[in-house]
Amino acid sequence: MTSDQGPIVQSALLRTELVRLRKEKKLTQEQVARQLEWSPSKLIRVEGGKNAVTRTDLQALLRVYDVTSEARQERLQSLARGAREPAWWNAYRDELDPRFLNYVGYAAGAAYIRQFHGAVVPGLIQTPEYAEVLSTGKASEKGRVLAAKLRIQRQQELAKRQHPPRQHYIIDEAVIRRHVGIGIDPAIMPNQLTSIADASERNDLLTIRILPFSAGAHPGLEGPFSMLEFDGDLDDILYLEGRSGASLMITGEDDRIPEYRDTFELLLEQSLSADESIELLRQSAEQLMA
Template identity: 55%
Template structure:
């Protein structure tokens, strides 16, 4: 996350100065490929090289220089999600890194409870349906850690979840323990009651077809000039798309259309509790 923000800032500043990569490389006596690697995230930035870039770009403000150096230190530090790199696809862990620094998370789910809202018991039952028992533990541990790390932030992100009614009607974990799903639904109801930065809304079956029927998606927004991100996970393929891609705008519009057919937050909470009671 810090690496992406640093690269975004360096590219923005260079373009504001109307400098090409070739001009910067020539001025600093670098090979053009070095700057391309730095701006593309394929090479880390040393303190000396960052100072050289900031001096060339005329950044004299000590506070701005320190902010960029702090981002660079963060980018070079080992991130907590690296603990899971042997069990998780690199693209997914890359997403987790961005999620950890997002200011606003919007997500639509069509079949399962959003990972950031899952109880451990629900997560274990849901994951065991498609993974061997040996692989369930690391997947669930990463999911729980994502929740934990977001709550540790001084300012947790705003989170807005929209789900199809099928998500709350499917009795996940019924054969393992019938209480798993009603407990999960009550857990969400409690979370939205306690956290004013969390919104959860349900699209009822009676709403008919909607834009979310094509599958789940997540939109991340950031502070500090980093472009919005779209994350798509079909279960077979994972992809991340940054703000310049028209897909980001398309899915943002889709999310707004889902809000038009979803129940209100209060109606959704009532439905959660009603469904929990029916399953109990």
């Protein structure tokens, strides 16, 4: 069955399973390489995602690991084919940070996206007009256009998936009170807020919660963050968003992942309910239009 998780996630799923198969056979990388007459560095690159896994190489590995089930072989070959597919976000590599695009690739295949933001509307729920205003600080005109285009294409690509991810956003009230775009078109921000409210009401997979000013100081003041969860045996990913060059993607057994998971739950407890959040979004839109 073809996956729609994108090449980065399919590659990660494939590599995770290959490592598990090797460890189940109690084989070291050197032992496997010796059996296949490979250099140890080749297997290290394959398991580390530096080399694509060809059909021939995968068949060779599965023979060493005694994987005889046709269904399992086909599933792994399907992952390998998907991992070799060109990524739609490659079109942005010349102008945008490749580390952020790597995160984009993982988010494109996530099953659950959670994010807190205290400064701007999260990219996956931005309108094109709002996204364009936020991109005005890019160094080049091309970079500005591509940054705005990327935000909208991410939304479109997620919507195409057979099983789109659940998305859960916590937004500080400061975000919805800031009249972004007022000097260009005063309707940009009210339309953005109305768009969020409408989308939340019609999409069962989208939840918006507003963290009100009345919550006072809160852990989210340390900065925006995102968490990704996946179908399949992949670790969660934590993305700490910063200024250009300062963002950080964290995975594996890092202690910060459960810490931020707890932080998200704490912020939820301090936030308005989903219905109250939608009501506040619409009220703020009306006030900004007045």
